[in-house]
Amino acid sequence: MSPKEKTHEKKIFRLISILNKLNGKGKVYSKELSEEFKVSIRSIQRDLGLLNETGFPLVSLEKGVYSFVEGFSLRKSALTNEE
Numbered sequence: 001m002s003p004k005e006k007t008h009e010k011k012i013f014r015l016i017s018i019l020n021k022l023n024g025k026g027k028v029y030s031k032e033l034s035e036e037f038k039v040s041i042r043s044i045q046r047d048l049g050l051l052n053e054t055g056f057p058l059v060s061l062e063k064g065v066y067s068f069v070e071g072f073s074l075r076k077s078a079l080t081n082e083e
Helices: 003-025 030-037 041-053
Strands: 058-062 065-068
Touching (some): 041 058
C-alpha cells in the first residue's frame, strides 16, 4: 500500500469516527479530536468542513465545538435500497 493510500485510509477512518461521535455524543471538540487522531486542529477543521460540504449539516456551537444542526441524525439519513 502506498503512503498516499494509507493517508486516505486514515482520513476516511477519521471522518467516519467523527460522524459516529457527533451522532452518539451530540457534539465534538476540535482540540480533543486533534489529540485523539494525532493531527492538527486545522486538519480537523478541514475534516469538519468536508463533512459539511458533503451534506452532513454541522454548526459551530462555539469556538472549537461542533454538532449536527438540531433535529439531524444519521439514523434519519439512511438510504433505501433504491437510493
